[in-house]
Amino acid sequence: MSQDKSTKKFMFGVVVRKADSGKAWAERARLVEQSGFTTLLMPDHFVGPRFAPIAALSAAAAATSTLRIGTLVFSNDYRHPVVLGKELATLDVLSDGRLDVGLGTGWMREDYDRAGLSFDPPKVRFDRFVESLDVLRGVWGEGAFSYNGQYYQLDELVQEPKPVQKPYPKFLFPGGGPKMLKLAGRYANYVNLTLRVRADGTAPDAKDGGLESFLGKIETIRESAGARFDDIAIGTSIQEVGIPQSKESWSAVDLSQQEETPQILRGDVSEMVDKLRYWRDTHGLNFFVLHNDKDLETFIPVVEKLAGE
Template sequence: MTERKPFKFGVVVRKADSGKEWAERARLIEASGFTTLLMPDHFVGPRFAPIAGLTAAAMATTTLRIGTLVFSNDYRHPVVLGKELATLDVVSDGRLDVGLGTGWMREDYDRAGLPFDPPKVRFDRFVEAVDVLRGVWSDGPFSYQGTYYQLDELVQEPKPVQKPFPKLLLPGGGPKMLALAGKVADYVNLTLQVRADGSGVRASDGGLESFLGKIETVRAAAGARFSRIDIGTSVQQVGVPAEKENWSAVNLDRQQETPQIVLGGPDEMADKLRYWRDTHGLNFFVLHNDKDLETFIPVVERLAGR
């Protein structure tokens, strides 16, 4: 038995047909008890750009947190991203959660003409980017001499409303990212590990044993701060079993014993999430597709904040 942290729920929203529809979607999510509206960050596919979309969602709501799952570090210099996000934190009255990852989807890089570096390079650059973001969000001039980023006495304003920084959400599939998340993240989203070539997830990953191992990797790295981390995963399928689009085209059958698949009626789904919270400490669950909102809202109503 582990400490019972209150349930929090996010939902990934990709696009709408109009500004009015986007605002109405955000208000429905807020009214239904979700904690956070999250957006992905890819060039390929029908998706809004995250900074503009999150700003519009913030303007349409009053309590709903906004964030990304996740910004791809390679698509923006962290100084540029840092200024955009500090501004967004101000205009949202401190409701921003910063989801950040290395960047992984090879098709994005290839179609945009960006170099796709080896995993170690992308990870090391990402670690530096986290340092830079926190540096430019801090008071006073900030200098940095890294392998990938160099800053000289930069004073960047505005500063975020949240102190010392907006909360950081990290996805974790492989051991290095999971360990880093345990040390520095406020939210951890457990994911499937991706292939080094950026073509999808590793066929060897998935299933209960792997999922439990990821929790323990975060726990070991976090130490005493584990109880302060909101840790969870993206829920790929809910309600009645059906063929649904998912981010990796992975065979979801291997995930049946994990909270990435939550089937049955509202009570059954709520019971499964309670088990994962009470037994393993997971409390932040993200609905992968807002097309499933109607099915999942009764679960959120039963559990949110409890």
């Protein structure tokens, strides 16, 4: 099912992983802000050349005044939600309420193996993630909070500071598998449509690609969200823009199967703008995230054309 969602304004994020110095990091954040992006986002992995997100997001917030900051996404298994809740409430205060909380189950097997963490079955990781959402909302609320879940137990915890945003910061969920998509429809403020991850955590599932699967995920969110569908900013990560310069890929998946989706933007600025307008006006997608800030120069003219439209 398609319907006109042109009333949704475009929003743009970009994933920035690191810089050579604090000064360079601040300059990057200011460039993102000045170019019309809504949000600077960071991944959360132990493996690879990436800054730790909480410290780096604090620095990005200090260097900017309107740019939102967030993650794509925190891995739930890496931090107890009480610890994460305290850190994020502090970050929301220090950023004057500009924090978006991207949170997922955790998926990349290499992170777990190299850090000596147990890589539990998908159902366990998902159920623990759902409990973490309960805990985060609880510790961000007023008064003492108790919780008696399978994975987390809290006893009359009063945690301060509280977030500036009320009742709490907005949640960004990844949207790959049906369980996460349905949960996102109920609770998320932003959804980033992704390929479903293989159960062994080694890569996205190649069987999940293509236009039909992508459209089906939008409908799953629509069915779960009901009346709140129009209030959710739905989009995806743009993996390739303009004319590709190499065959380098972000994953083991052949991205050629995603050509018909907005994850691949080919052509000049006007062609990329037209494709994003189509996806916004026809399918309600309005939050697009540039996956690699190395493509900023190519993508900034697109953002300048569409930001706030």
